[in-house]
Amino acid sequence: MPVTPAQFIAHAFGRDDISFALTKLLSLLVYPLSFSLLLGVLALLCRRWRRISSTLSVVALAWLYACSTALVADRLMASLEDQYPPKAMSVLPAAEAIVVLGGATRGDTHMSSMADLNARADRLTHAVALYKANKAPLVLLSGGAPEGSRAEALQMADFLELMGVPRTALLLEQQSRDTRQNASYSGVLLEARGVKRILLVTSAFHLRRAVPLFEREGLTVIPAPADFQQLVAEPSILRWLPTVEALSRSTYAIREYVGYFYYRHRNWL
Numbered sequence: 001m002p003v004t005p006a007q008f009i010a011h012a013f014g015r016d017d018i019s020f021a022l023t024k025l026l027s028l029l030v031y032p033l034s035f036s037l038l039l040g041v042l043a044l045l046c047r048r049w050r051r052i053s054s055t056l057s058v059v060a061l062a063w064l065y066a067c068s069t070a071l072v073a074d075r076l077m078a079s080l081e082d083q084y085p086p087k088a089m090s091v092l093p094a095a096e097a098i099v100v101l102g103g104a105t106r107g108d109t110h111m112s113s114m115a116d117l118n119a120r121a122d123r124l125t126h127a128v129a130l131y132k133a134n135k136a137p138l139v140l141l142s143g144g145a146p147e148g149s150r151a152e153a154l155q156m157a158d159f160l161e162l163m164g165v166p167r168t169a170l171l172l173e174q175q176s177r178d179t180r181q182n183a184s185y186s187g188v189l190l191e192a193r194g195v196k197r198i199l200l201v202t203s204a205f206h207l208r209r210a211v212p213l214f215e216r217e218g219l220t221v222i223p224a225p226a227d228f229q230q231l232v233a234e235p236s237i238l239r240w241l242p243t244v245e246a247l248s249r250s251t252y253a254i255r256e257y258v259g260y261f262y263y264r265h266r267n268w269l
């Protein structure tokens with residue numbers, strides 16, 4: 001039986017690697033900046049057809065502008081975050097483990113012994129707060145790394161130890177590179193410890209995809225959202241003016257939608 005190119009690639013590189021690369025590629029193509037640049041290139045290639053070229057240029061600029069405003073960024077984030085509102089520490093039930101998903105660091109740097117934290121670092125502080133509130137005796141840190149880099153689980157462990165969580169309370173999952181692998185690899189480690197009930201810590205906009213993945217591993221999942229993106233106070237810059245910060249939030253929201261619908265298409269949720 002003839003082998004299709006997709007089957008050959010999957011056999012040569014592994015289905016998980018192909019899935020990871022495909023998800024990242026799809027996300028990259030629909031990032032506001034990438035998508036607008038792509039439309040701009042198409043407009044240049046179609047310059048012989050002025051109407052098409054002009055339309056592509058206008059759409060590219062309009063899309064980039066819209067995604068760079070707080071008006072659009074907040075609406076996109078609200079559509080994801082509102083499903084998982086913040087919860088007071090006093091009402092969160094106890095569990096057997098706190099699971100923290102990777103994404104809180106940019107990686108190790110040349111000039112520091114610690115990894116560089118990014119805008120998702122609230123995941124770490126929230127996990128520490130849960131642990132110190134005696135919500136669970138064990139903290140599982142889930143996050144791998146590309147070959148040649150230090151696993152994100154190790155990077156996160158450095159910060160949790162610095163904030164007072166003993167190393168003996170940490171369990172590190174160092175293989176995963178996406179949310180599906182976070183769930184599957186963590187599930188194996190938790191099963192070995194007899195853990196069935198977890199507090200799942202990740203960004204609020206990410207929980208819509210993360211919760212069902214961990215539930216598929218046979219776990220009782222208590223969402224513990226962190227890293228909320230909608231500010232209480234009005235931004236210092238008018239909401240209809242473009243900013244890099246708003247563009248970043250729009251990009252994260254769009255990437256999450258791409259990941260969610262791709263996972264649903266693959267019947268992983």
